[in-house]
Amino acid sequence: MKTPVVPERGTLRPLGLDEVRLTAGHWAERQAVNAEHTIRHCLHWLEELGWIANFDKAAAGGPFERSGREFSDSEVYKLAEAMAWEIGRTGDPGLEERFRALTARIAAAQEEDGYLNTMFGHPGRRPRYTDLEEGHELYCYGHLLQAGVARLRCHGEDDFTRLCRRAADHVCEAFGPGGIEKVCGHAEIEVALAEFGRATGEARYLEQARLFIERRGTHTLADGGFGRVYFQDDVPVRDAEVLRGHAVRALYLASGAIDVAVATGDDMLLGAVRRQWDRAVSRRTHLTGGMGSQYTDEAFGADFALTPDRAYAESCAGVAAVQAAWRLLLATGDASCADMIERIAWNVLSGAVDPGGRAFFYANPLHQRTADEPPVAGELSHRAAGGQRAPWFDVSCCPTNLARTFAQFASYVATVDDAGVQLHQFTPAVIDTVVDGARFALSVATVYPEDGDVIVRIEANDGGERALSLRVPPWAEGARLTGPDGTVRDVEAGRPAVVTADFAAGDEIRLELPVEPRWTLPDPRIDGVRGCAAVEQGPLVLCAESVDLPGGADVAELTVDAAAAPVVRDGRVHVSARVHDRDAAGWPYGPAAPDDEGKTADIPLVPFRLRATRGPASMRVWLPLG
Amino acid sequence: MKTPVVPERGTLRPLGLDEVRLTAGHWAERQAVNAEHTIRHCLHWLEELGWIANFDKAAAGGPFERSGREFSDSEVYKLAEAMAWEIGRTGDPGLEERFRALTARIAAAQEEDGYLNTMFGHPGRRPRYTDLEEGHELYCYGHLLQAGVARLRCHGEDDFTRLCRRAADHVCEAFGPGGIEKVCGHAEIEVALAEFGRATGEARYLEQARLFIERRGTHTLADGGFGRVYFQDDVPVRDAEVLRGHAVRALYLASGAIDVAVATGDDMLLGAVRRQWDRAVSRRTHLTGGMGSQYTDEAFGADFALTPDRAYAESCAGVAAVQAAWRLLLATGDASCADMIERIAWNVLSGAVDPGGRAFFYANPLHQRTADEPPVAGELSHRAAGGQRAPWFDVSCCPTNLARTFAQFASYVATVDDAGVQLHQFTPAVIDTVVDGARFALSVATVYPEDGDVIVRIEANDGGERALSLRVPPWAEGARLTGPDGTVRDVEAGRPAVVTADFAAGDEIRLELPVEPRWTLPDPRIDGVRGCAAVEQGPLVLCAESVDLPGGADVAELTVDAAAAPVVRDGRVHVSARVHDRDAAGWPYGPAAPDDEGKTADIPLVPFRLRATRGPASMRVWLPLG
Structure with a gap:
């Protein structure tokens, strides 16, 4: 299934990019701009700065001058993931060619035993795994494996997925029972191994993800300048009360913990993450859905520390929060998770890229005090600088992270269960899936949010009675729903509106949401x-x-x-x-x-x-x- | 004269530690605790961490394992300065012995040509002056020379002042005309060279200070992650509109610029700094007098960016702001500068040390959200951590900076001009000085600020008519003054109250300040x-x-x-x-x-x-x- 998360169980089931197609409107346009401009823009910068060439140099052997920060490999992998989803969405042959070329360069740098990293373990460089706190080696594997998930699900086994398997096997060897008993300073390998395990059917990957989740919080990492809370190594995941420390790390970790909890039936762990999420939403989230209050350590601040001008609200934290909210939505069916995805998507993610798709915000404060000049074209910007979008950053995690998210965005629009379809995001789309063994297809027409009318038309129903569930956001007081028989009823804000009927092709359901300012x-x-x-x-x-x-x-x-x-x-x-x-x-x-x-x-x-x-x-x- | 700043000209003239003696009350107690505990505490930590031993190792030659950050030499110098003032204040023979022992260890590390730094220029280390942006070499000399000023004025020429002269000569050689045309990433050498020039009578030191002031803002430093504004290299001092960038750097630079402006009669430069100070006071200063809004770069934020929970308000910025305000007060006579010194002293400086003198705040936010546990005894704390004072920090500039400031605090209490004495700070003291060639002595009795009565008693007046000026703070609406003849009058808040009389010993003047909350x-x-x-x-x-x-x-x-x-x-x-x-x-x-x-x-x-x-x-x- 062409979708990033396929849990073993849960209240709702995801749909693939081949089941949900965005046909028009804002998100279709964001996807088109992403395909046309952002992915190329990222590829250009990764070549320009030598972050891809690092793989060629590592493959050549011997000492080499390396470009970029210690985690720059991950940008290449996140871009590979964006390309893999985009290929899955459109089958673009030019992009497929570029993906294969990139695969060859990455594969050449992989070592015999599966190790793959351009920063460590080369002549004149520090040995492998000597700086788990800051070195980001496992973090880089994580992004590699998430690209592997995309490739497996959109294409199937190939050289790229095989190199991912070797890397995953290597991680299990090196960090499994009897191996190095530590975690990575930046969570990411957990969520990646869990899903790569699902995509490959290899139970050992999930087990390794579980090990990493259980190990974190037991002080296996040295206390750095920001304290162990920075990388969530202060308290075990299942004991923590709230999301805390570095926001992206916290949210990737939460996503991985949800995956492990769902896969292993560990309701205690799922409940712990849910509790942390709820408290973060009620006390540590900006109005935009942005998470992270502190510039210093890119961290969640204390409860109610939500100053708008120093709201960090990193774009990557928005990406990560959508990942966590989506997993909670699938697991619990709680529509408030879809509300949060909507809020983050419209206000953090969409705004973090300029309409042309080639300039980005890294931090997304809600208050800009000074009218800053735009960055100089072709130059690197400081990630936290100023009030204008920049083409690229010294630490440039956000552009590629946004690119992969837009490419997979159709996955977040709707879900199914045995009764029917749940529509979570309102955007023109065609949804064509199977409910309880029978085809069920519908189309969505809307110019939301400029207008609040959402019209769902049944395109096909090969089964009998089906439930169509439409999210009604909590702010939508006075929303109304017109059923296929033309009856109009008020629907409650903050609760899904469900229409159950033996739908026929051509039936229309109209949701009217009040979008007055x-x-x-x-x-x-x-x-x-x-x-x-x-x-x-x-x-x-x-x-x-x-x-x-x-x-x-x-x-x-x-x-x-x-x-x-x-x-x-x-x-x-x-x-x-x-x-x-x-x-x-x-x-x-x-x-x-x-x-x-x-x-x-x-x-x-x-x-x-x-x-x-x-x-x-x-x-x-x-x-x-x- | 036993005082840190002796300008060539100006509205007011400073008094030495031998002219102003604190006799009781809060500031006398702070001085006693400083002498008894803080100076010893600092000496203990500097030994414990090997920051003094770095000098021994550098003296021994050959490669060595160095302790501390790149600027740790400066802590040793700031402590030496605290000791020198303290010796000047009390003549403590035990402290004098420790000062000489420290001098010998520092002197042994000085090289033939005057170069002195334990971080650079040694076997296996980076060569001299290869990282002026972050290396702090000139900054360290600055603190050395300020200690030299204290030693010269409190003791006279000795091994310590001679090593300072060699260092100052070396700086002039290396960075003067024809030398390296750069400045130091952390301003400090400017203010130090100017005063060391005054203390030694060597004009070339002042000239070198002038050169550094003029050079800053001309982009001689590479643009770092925080931008050139971080070290005030964005705009020349005389063109800038406001204090900006790293707060301690900005305020040390302002102090040096005032010294140069006063020494050279450059009223344009003085006016520029005054303008920057005024705007910083009206838009970039916390209620406590704390300066610096940003944790990330320890910097002034934008205008009105004064969030209390993320107020950095570094203790060292308080020290530096007192230095700048004091220089402006001497130059202009503007009592608002003394108001600001009072505000900073009571709220930032006094509060940055615990009553016992052995635990410190580095940052002084006005809002602490969490009830943090105190740091573990004997362990280094992160400088920006938590709500409890800590014994020492990874970056430990503040304890020694506070120690030197308390030791010299009597200097900030009063000034003279040809007409009489100006009392700026209300604390029990004896002031015994010379006005227009004749002895003028007075004592101050008060329990301010618990009570608002300040009684000044004339102890001796060998001249004729004298003007006694008492600062009336701007909040003191309804203040009254009782003259030596018993007449009572209202005095205006925010303007000095002046009593002019042919004072006789035993005359009393009473200022009543309203200190109701x-x-x-x-x-x-x-x-x-x-x-x-x-x-x-x-x-x-x-x-x-x-x-x-x-x-x-x-x-x-x-x-x-x-x-x-x-x-x-x-x-x-x-x-x-x-x-x-x-x-x-x-x-x-x-x-x-x-x-x-x-x-x-x-x-x-x-x-x-x-x-x-x-x-x-x-x-x-x-x-x-x-």
Whole structure:
């Protein structure tokens, strides 16, 4: 099945890229741009910087000058995964050719015993596995194996999957019982081995994933500058209360733990991850769905430490959070996981790539104080820099991670169970699958979220009674559903709306979601946004940018009136605001807060994902109440 | 003169440690604890970790295993400076003996041509001056020369000052005209060379300081991961608009630039630094006087980026800000600089050391979310870690920096001009100096800031009419002054109160400052503290700690009523508050902010400097308004 996660059991079952096809709209366009531009762009930079050439040099033997950081191999593998899914989606022969060429270069660098890494174990370099804390060797294998999963499921066994098998076997040899009793400083091998085990049917890979999950938190890693919490080696997975430490590490680990729990029937472990996820969602997640508060260690902060201007909300943490939420959704059927996928996808993932697919955000703060100039074309940017997307980074994990996610995005749109189909994401698509042994096909028509109408048309039903479940987001108060017989009913926000019928081809179901823009207020304990409100429209978080303010005023000078509902005018959402022009001199603290009346103005907002697409601007999601 | 800064010109002139003696009260106690405990504590750790032994090993020649970070030599020099001032203050013969022993070990490592550094230029190590961006070689010389200034002024020429001269000569050779045309990644050599030039009368040292100041901002350093702004090499000093980049670097540089401007009569340069300082004070300074908002690069953030829980407010930035403010005060006579010194001294510096003088804060955030356990005794702590003071750090610049500052603290209490004496800091002291050629002596009696009465008694006046100027802080609305003739008058807050008279011994002047606790509100543009108020009492910033809340509730559950004035009861300041017990589940954003009424309670506050002295606690300065 052409899909990244195929659990042994669970409430819902995934669909493959051959069962769900995106036909139009935002996500189809993101996929097209990804195929047309992003994948090529990544390939260009990986060649340009010599990160692929590292494999050629390692294959040649002898000492060599290596390019990139210790984890640069993983960028090559993530791009290979993106290519593998894209080939699975479209069968693009040119891409297939490039994939094979890349395979040959990677394979040449693999050693006799399966070891494969351009950073360690070569003449003049540190020996294998001498820096598990920071060396990322197992992390790199993890991304290799996830590419192997994509290739096996979209193509079948070939040179690439065989080199993956050798690598996986080597990891089991080296880190299995009697081997090195440690884990990798960056979780990733766990989730990869578990799925590679599913894709190959090799039980030892899953068992090795289980070993790694159980080992983490037992202090097998040395305590670094950020503490063991940084790589979740502080507390065993099953004992932890919340997601913590480096956000991408935490979320890859959670994904791997869910896979292991599902595969082994370990409900205690599944419950532990679920508890950690729930607390992270309620106390450690930004409005955009972004996770990670700290620039220093790219980490989840403490509960309620959600400052918008220093929200790290790394793009890769968005990718990883979607992976974790998807696994929880399959395991539990809880629609709130699909709500979170929607929020992250629209606000973090889509906004992390520019519309042209060749510039990226690494960090996704909700407040940009300065109107920064765009990066110089052709130069590497610092990952945490500035308010404009950059073509590539010193640490460039995000572009390839986004590329593989967009290529597999159709997988996250819908699921099946024995009763029918569950539609989780609203986007024009054709879903053609089998329910309980009989074909069940439907198409989705919508221009969501610009409009809230979602029309599902039954294209084929070779079985009898089927349940069609449509997610109703928690913000969708007043949503209505029109059944195939034309009856209209109110449906509850935050609970799936289910229509059960002996559907016939041509039947239509219409879900009406209220997508009027709305004010959103934060939990009073979130210090960073106290006294502010934000505007959302459907799943979209909106923001104000200085380029839309009178005279290009800084967003620091903006206050809003949340008593007045936001309105749509000329196709854009507007809010009632005041624009101030405050004195900057003197000590800024005193017996009374100085302020001026300001000038009233109707300010247009822009979807967060489209920020920084109109030149340098200061920007904020959370708008101070006047 | 036993004082760290002796400018060629300026509105006010400094007094030496032999002219101002602290007789009792908080600062005398801090000095005693510093002498008794902190200096010994630092010496112990420097020996224990081998940072002094690095000099012995370098002296022995041949390759050696070196301890500590690249800048660890500077800790030894800062401790030497603390010892030199302390010897100047008390003449402690045991300390003098230790100083000489340390001198011998340092001197043995100096090379023929004056070069002195244990990190570079030794067999098996990188050659001299091959990493000016990060190597800290010139920075280390800077701290050496500041110790040399202290030794020259408190003792006179000796082996230590001679080794300093050789080092300064070497720097001028190596980096002067025709030499290496670069600066050091960490400013410090500038301020040190300027003052060492003043102390020795060698004009070439000042000229070299001037060269370094002019060179910075011309991109002589390679752009690192944090950008050239990190080490202020982005824009020339005289063109910059605000203090920016790494806070300690920025403030040491500002201090050096003021020295050069004053020495060369460069009012444009002085004006530029003044402008940068003023903007930093009005937009980039925390209520405590702490400077630096970003953990990642220990840097000033953008304007109004002053989040309390991620306020870095490094202790060393407090030390450096006092240095800059003191130089501006001497140059301009602007009492607001003394206000800032008071604020930083009471809230940052005093609080960065525990009352016993053997545990330290490196970062001084205004909000501690978690009740952290104290560090393990005898172990190094990460500099940015947690809510409890630590005995020593991986990067341990702060303990020795605080030690040298407390040892010289009497210098910052008062100044003179041709008309009389200006009293800047209120602490029990005897000031015995010469005004316009004649002895003028006075004593200060006060228990400020617990009480606002400051009584100045004239002890001797061998001249005629003298002006006694007493700083009246800007918060001191309603302050009154009683002249030597018993007349009482109101004095204006924020302007010095001057009494001019033909004083006779026994005359008393009484300044009454209102030190009732008061609510303080922030500029509405400071996003991190919107909707909050803080309580101050005189110069003290207060905070709430969880150990004082009913049931030890987390400070996240606190809201306060700022309509009710804070009151003093049983010797502690109390505020009217509500303590909540809020539900944690679910998505924390929605159409209405969930909240509960909470239970009303009178909550005692504690001075910020005394936080974390009663075991693990969550803490906050800025209290959310209920």
